[in-house]
Amino acid sequence: MRTLKYIYSIGLVALLTSCANYLDVKPLESISDTQTIYDKTSSETAIRGVYSALASGNYYGTTFQSIGYLSGDNIQWTGSQSQVQEFINKKVNAENSTISGAWTAIYVTINRANNVLTKVPTVTDPLLTETLKNQIIGEAYFIRALAYFDLARTWGGVPIVTKPTASPTENRGIGRSTQAETYAQVLRDLEAAEPLLPATTDRYRATRKTVWALRARYHLYQKEWAKAEEYATKVLTDSNYRLLKPFNTFFASDARGTQESVFEIFYSANEPNAHRNQWQPQTNGGTRQWAPNDAIVALLNNPTIGGTRSTLVAKDNQNRWYGNLYYRTPASDPSYIIRIAELYLIRSEARVNQDKITDALTDLNAVRDRAGLVGITASTKDDVLLAIENERRVEFALEPHRWYDIVRTGRAAQVFNLSDANRYVLPIPAGELLIDKSLVQNKGY
Structure with a gap:
């Protein structure tokens, strides 16, 4: 595994046909690294490449998402590969190929975003308007924020790379930042993205509203309850988003891009x-x-x-x-x-942690009503928090939330019978430690 953390700019503009749908631009052939981003067309090609990396099989296509739900308690493994069973057993080894594939894919995404963030601001093509340039830069910031968020919640502190990597040795020796420092990078990128992006509604492409949604999730993880409520409310008060009845309306009968969706990835x-x-x-x-x-x-x-x-x-x-x-x-x-149901449950959890129990129940029961259920009438903070936890389990039964939810709320020992706190983050892939001696493995691995 020689193409792990330090991803080259090679393949920067490798395209997925599906990603053309994001930008309504026809796919272009790959172009050399010496002239990757120099005009409007190549700038659009480059941001399409960032979305392509996000959609890849080892990131949100399959592998990274599988870490989230296989590590929880909703899914069973029916195959024979012991490495997959490691997630269900909560005993993942550093040699596990799944974590290696996800780590690599996330850093590929980051490197492509870094190329956009470094080169697009210098493009002087008159066809690349300031508005479009800002939008492309804002999208790169948003996707990089999502990538570092996923790294932080999965592995803890990771190496923070914010410049394009042109060779496999260029960024060796950086070492790992702390988890808090990694989350701080997420916030910096979201804050940079927000003013650059349009205040439009787009289910497949980052906008200012997409930033608000991820900020709500970010602040929830940081236990910054007022901020989580604030940013969830920004999205929930927008009439372009709403819970749909019945529940399967957002995915059944070949549905895509419904009002339930805040951000989804397009495939073809x-x-x-x-x-x-x-x-x-x-x-x-x-x-x-x-x-x-x-x-x-x-x-x-x-x-x-x-x-x-x-x-x-x-x-x-x-x-x-x-x-x-x-x-x-x-x-x-x-x-x-990101689905709108998550924003309701984020705000519900944020509100109950501010002792706004009535308002918290209103949000929780909106999700339950959409599922055809009667409202919950719990009256204590602990009861409402448990009700939210249980609701998230079934609402996102086949989505990668359960593991992260239980870890971030400090309930892994009770729910998963996992008392070893070292196991609340995954090991740094063994291959990474071999190619960069400055990296230090997570405790307990």
């Missing part, structure tokens, strides 16, 4: 989303390598808990349950990064 028949193959059973052309476990199937099928969210699971011809969020043929299913 030419550039499919590999998630579908892992979830669907053999009779549907998949492998069913991972599947909902008995516990989440029971919760989803309980009419007082799952409600209409039972449509997330189905049975195959062998009477086995499988996840049905990703189902399309060909596999053009979107990857859902």
